[in-house]
Amino acid sequence: MSTVIQANSRETGHHSNLTSLRKEGYVPGVVYGFQVESTPIAISARELEKTLREDGRNAVITLEVEDKNVQAVLNDIQKDNLKGDYLHIDFLAINMSDALEVAVPITVVGESTGVKEGGVLQQPNRELTLNVKPSDIPESIEVDISGLAIGDTITINDIRDQVEFEIVDDDELTLVIISAPVSAAELETDTEIEEPVADNGADE
Structure with missing residues (x-):
């Protein structure tokens, strides 16, 4: 209803x-x-x-x-x-008998082994575009990340056969990435700013 x-x-x-x-x-x-x-x-x-x-x-x-x-x-x-x-x-x-394209949010489920080891979960895209009848529009689509190690990804191609609805997005669209942890040293390198050399105006 x-x-x-x-x-x-x-x-x-x-x-x-x-x-x-x-x-x-x-x-x-x-x-x-x-x-x-x-x-x-x-x-x-x-x-x-x-x-x-x-x-x-x-x-x-x-x-x-x-x-x-x-x-x-x-x-x-x-x-x-x-x-x-x-x-x-x-x-x-809308005509309730005709399918339409809708953006549906992605819900990540499961525990990634890579995250347990310190990896970082990233979601470059948080929605799927589905072609579905209005009465069948799901609240969300679950994506299972169990077993993903550091460096692993999930794309549309990986889940297309697991979703009961037609996915409009391209196979290459990335949904989940388990990135390697960033060390304190790398963070310090990334944020380090070179101090400008003072110009005292003296001629060589």
């Missing part, structure tokens, strides 16, 4: 209207896509925050727009970098 959010139609063309909406606790947005003309809407910032917290970014949402229920997913969110307030949100109306 999808989350239900009340979406109110809103007027466009006036910046002051957007400011007023935000002050009243609403986030201006738009919904477009499957069997829906682009429609300006406003939703409760509190409801949006609750949905993101409880259901995640990839949740299928039922938008109640006037007298119509629209199945949609979050397509884009704009936030104020300083205040953290939501500025604008895009919803993509």
Whole structure:
């Protein structure tokens, strides 16, 4: 069952209207896509925050727009970098029978032997792009790092056959690296800064 959010139609063309909406606790947005003309809407910032917290970014949402229920997913969110307030949100109306591309977070599980030996776990990429039906979107994809030694890596190619969904990303995309530990001497070398030679202005 999808989350239900009340979406109110809103007027466009006036910046002051957007400011007023935000002050009243609403986030201006738009919904477009499957069997829906682009429609300006406003939703409760509190409801949006609750949905993101409880259901995640990839949740299928039922938008109640006037007298119509629209199945949609979050397509884009704009936030104020300083205040953290939501500025604008895009919803993509979807056909529940059709697959779509979504970014799903990676969850690392297991204990790496390399990490136990002092190695450093690195995750250059923390999401997978999947082609999946809306009703089947997983909360995350688990990647098992058990047995990885220092210097070992995991790429898309290593897990493609283990994931039940179609992965869109290239095989070469690296997900996990177990790097060698950095010694105190190496750290000191990396951070050492040469002191400039004083110029006393004397001629040779």
